[in-house]
Amino acid sequence: FKGTQVLSRPSPKLQGTPNNLPDLGEVRGQETAKRALEIAAAGGHNLLMSGPPGAGKSMLASRLPSILPPLRPRELLEVSMISSLAGELADGRLTDRRPFRAPHHSASMAALVGGGIKAKPGEVSLAHNGVLFLDELPEFNPQVLDSLRQPLESGEAVIARANHRVSYPARIQLIAAMNPCRCGYAGEPGHQCRRGARCASEYQARVSGPLLDRIDLRIDVPAVTAADLITPTASETSAAVGARVAEARRIQRERFLSLGVSASTNAEAPASVIETIAAPDPGGLQFLHDAAKSLALSARGYHRVLKLARTLADLDGLDTVGRIHLAEALSYRGQDLARQAA
Ligand SMILES: Nc1ncnc2c1ncn2[C@@H]1O[C@H](COP(=O)(O)OP(=O)(O)OP(=O)(O)O)[C@@H](O)[C@H]1O
Ligand SMILES: [Mg+2]
Structure with missing residues (x-):
C-alpha cells in the first residue's frame, strides 16, 4: 500500500497436460464405433454402445478424452470450483483436461447426483463440461439411473433438503456401454441364449425408455473380426x-x-x-x-x-x-x- 514493494503477478498453477492418454489408433477395426465416437465428441452428443464382451466398448470410451478439445478458461474455472468443493483438487493445481468420470455400477444416488451430510457434488457434477462414462449400464440400480434424467435435461443437479436447496452445474456428455443381454452374446450369429428371448428383453428393460430417449447415438459394437486383429489396417491416431x-x-x-x-x-x-x-x-x-x-x-x-x-x-x-x-x-x-x- 505504501508503494515500497511491488508484488509480482501470481502465475496460474497449471498441471501440464499429460500426453500419455490412451490413443484411438490402438483400437483395431470398429470403424463404425470410431465414427460414432468422433461425432459424439464433435457435437457433445450422448452415446450408447451395445455389444458382446471383449468387443472393445470400454476401450473405445476410455479413448474419448484423447480426442476432446481442452477446457476453455471459463470452463476450467467452473470445473475447478466443483472439484475444490468435493475436496478433489490435488494440491491446488488446475488442469485443462476435460473431466472423465467413470463411477462403478454399485454407485448410490448420492454418489451419482450429489448429497450426503454436506450435500457434496456427485459424479454428474464432477463430470461437468466433460464426460460421465457409465460402463455396464443395466447393472446400475434403475432408480439411480433415472435420477440422471433431470440433470441430463437441465444441465444442473438439484439437491433438496428440508431447510435448504443446493444446485450444482452438471452439463455433461453421457457415454454408456452395455452387453445386449445377461449372458452377453444375444444377436451374435449362431448364439442362442439359454433363457431364450427373455434374456435380452429383461436385461435391456433395466434401462428406462426416457433415459434412452436422451441418448442421440445408439450403436451396436459387434465382436472384432479375426482379420482386423491379425492383419490390422493402419488406423487414425x-x-x-x-x-x-x-x-x-x-x-x-x-x-x-x-x-x-x-x-x-x-x-x-x-x-x-x-x-x-x-x-x-x-x-x-x-x-x-x-x-x-x-x-x-x-x-x-x-x-x-x-x-x-x-x-x-x-x-x-x-x-x-x-x-x-x-x-x-x-x-x-x-x-x-x-x-x-x-
Ligand atoms: N477392437 C479392438 N482392438 C484391439 N484390442 C481390443 C479390441 N477390442 C477388445 N480388445 C482387447 O480386449 C480387451 C477388452 O476389451 P474391452 O474391455 O474394451 O471390452 P468390452 O467390450 O468393454 O467388454 P465387456 O462387455 O466385457 O465390458 C481390451 O483391453 C483389449 O486388449
Ligand atoms: Mg467393458
Whole structure:
C-alpha cells in the first residue's frame, strides 16, 4: 500500500497436460464405433454402445478424452470450483483436461447426483463440461439411473433438503456401454441364449425408455473380426481425429456466438435455435418429411435428429444440412426404429 514493494503477478498453477492418454489408433477395426465416437465428441452428443464382451466398448470410451478439445478458461474455472468443493483438487493445481468420470455400477444416488451430510457434488457434477462414462449400464440400480434424467435435461443437479436447496452445474456428455443381454452374446450369429428371448428383453428393460430417449447415438459394437486383429489396417491416431473435432467445435462456437446463444455445442442448443440453424436443403426437407412420417418420430426425436445432422454437416464443413446428413443421423436411432416397427 505504501508503494515500497511491488508484488509480482501470481502465475496460474497449471498441471501440464499429460500426453500419455490412451490413443484411438490402438483400437483395431470398429470403424463404425470410431465414427460414432468422433461425432459424439464433435457435437457433445450422448452415446450408447451395445455389444458382446471383449468387443472393445470400454476401450473405445476410455479413448474419448484423447480426442476432446481442452477446457476453455471459463470452463476450467467452473470445473475447478466443483472439484475444490468435493475436496478433489490435488494440491491446488488446475488442469485443462476435460473431466472423465467413470463411477462403478454399485454407485448410490448420492454418489451419482450429489448429497450426503454436506450435500457434496456427485459424479454428474464432477463430470461437468466433460464426460460421465457409465460402463455396464443395466447393472446400475434403475432408480439411480433415472435420477440422471433431470440433470441430463437441465444441465444442473438439484439437491433438496428440508431447510435448504443446493444446485450444482452438471452439463455433461453421457457415454454408456452395455452387453445386449445377461449372458452377453444375444444377436451374435449362431448364439442362442439359454433363457431364450427373455434374456435380452429383461436385461435391456433395466434401462428406462426416457433415459434412452436422451441418448442421440445408439450403436451396436459387434465382436472384432479375426482379420482386423491379425492383419490390422493402419488406423487414425487420436491427434488426427481430435483435429477434426476441434474444427467442428470451433464452427459451432462461432455460430452460437454470432446468434447470441449461450450454448457451445449442438447438443446443448435449444430446440428453437436448432430449427433455424439445422434447416435442411430442399432435398433434405423432403427426405425428413417422409422419414418423420413413416417412422413416427416424436418431437424430441425430431429435434435430436436435427441436432445430430447439424453436427455431421459441421464435421463436413458445410453450411446447410443435406439429405446425407439426415440419413446418417437417423441411422443412429436404429434400435429405436426397429422397436417401433415391431
Ligand atoms: N477392437 C479392438 N482392438 C484391439 N484390442 C481390443 C479390441 N477390442 C477388445 N480388445 C482387447 O480386449 C480387451 C477388452 O476389451 P474391452 O474391455 O474394451 O471390452 P468390452 O467390450 O468393454 O467388454 P465387456 O462387455 O466385457 O465390458 C481390451 O483391453 C483389449 O486388449
Ligand atoms: Mg467393458
